[in-house]
Amino acid sequence: MTAPLTPPPPPHEPSPQHAWPPPGGYAGVDAVPHVASYGQDGPGMKTELREAAVITVAVALSGALLGVLWQWLAPKVPLVGDVVNGGWVVYLKDTEGEQAVGVDGTFTLLALAFGAVTAAAVFVWRRRGGVPLVVALTVGGLLGSLLAWRLGMWLGPGSDVIAQARSVGKGVTFSAPLKLGAKGALLAWSLAALLVHLGLTALFGPRDPDPYQQGPVPKDSYGAPLT
Numbered sequence: 001m002t003a004p005l006t007p008p009p010p011p012h013e014p015s016p017q018h019a020w021p022p023p024g025g026y027a028g029v030d031a032v033p034h035v036a037s038y039g040q041d042g043p044g045m046k047t048e049l050r051e052a053a054v055i056t057v058a059v060a061l062s063g064a065l066l067g068v069l070w071q072w073l074a075p076k077v078p079l080v081g082d083v084v085n086g087g088w089v090v091y092l093k094d095t096e097g098e099q100a101v102g103v104d105g106t107f108t109l110l111a112l113a114f115g116a117v118t119a120a121a122v123f124v125w126r127r128r129g130g131v132p133l134v135v136a137l138t139v140g141g142l143l144g145s146l147l148a149w150r151l152g153m154w155l156g157p158g159s160d161v162i163a164q165a166r167s168v169g170k171g172v173t174f175s176a177p178l179k180l181g182a183k184g185a186l187l188a189w190s191l192a193a194l195l196v197h198l199g200l201t202a203l204f205g206p207r208d209p210d211p212y213q214q215g216p217v218p219k220d221s222y223g224a225p226l227t
Contacts, residue, residue, distance in 0.1 A: 052132035056140040059118050059193075063144025066114050066189075067151030070178075073110070074152070075102040077176035081165025090161045093173055100181060107149070108185040115141055115192025123200040137197055141189035149186065153178050 156178030
């Protein structure tokens with residue numbers, strides 16, 4: 001006998017229940033966004049440059065207050081005039097005094113304080129960092145220090161000590177002109193502003209978004225995250 005001829009079975013077609021991939025995805029697998037959206041970082045270069053210019057001018061002009069405070073708070077260097085061989089000579093009344101060092105120290109401490117205050121004010125206003133702001137604080141602090149130095153000297157006693165000695169008389173003490181011996185103090189404002197602003201930005205500034213946390217993490221059918 002021969003077996004009846006039967007046609008071969010048709011090829012197995014996947015049912016909708018076994019389609020690849022399932023229409024709604026597998027259980028435990030969240031949808032992953034194809035493109036992560038990123039916001040614009042900062043207000044734009046033109047706006048930052050405009051704000052940096054305003055900050056530079058404002059910080060530099062505040063150097064006038066530093067000059068006034070320096071002239072007011074700096075210790076006075078006492079001088080005395082005398083007549084020798086028919087001519088006037090001027091010398092220090094206290095040769096071992098530290099008033100000259102105090103003048104430089106007063107300027108440095110005030111400049112450090114101004115640098116910290118201006119940096120904090122700029123951070124509160126802008127709430128973010130950026131190269132233009134750092135450059136503005138640095139340049140503005142240097143210009144403000146120069147303005148304070150020259151203004152303090154102009155407000156202080158005159159530079160013609162011989163004329164002052166003649167006006168007050170022989171052996172009478174008078175104050176020496178206000179001078180800044182340590183020129184490195186002119187950088188104190190900029191350094192303080194730079195360090196304080198960078199520190200505030202690192203501690204309280206906005207954080208960049210993590211690209212790995214832009215969407216849900218995909219999971220397999222058992223609920224474990226895919227790696």
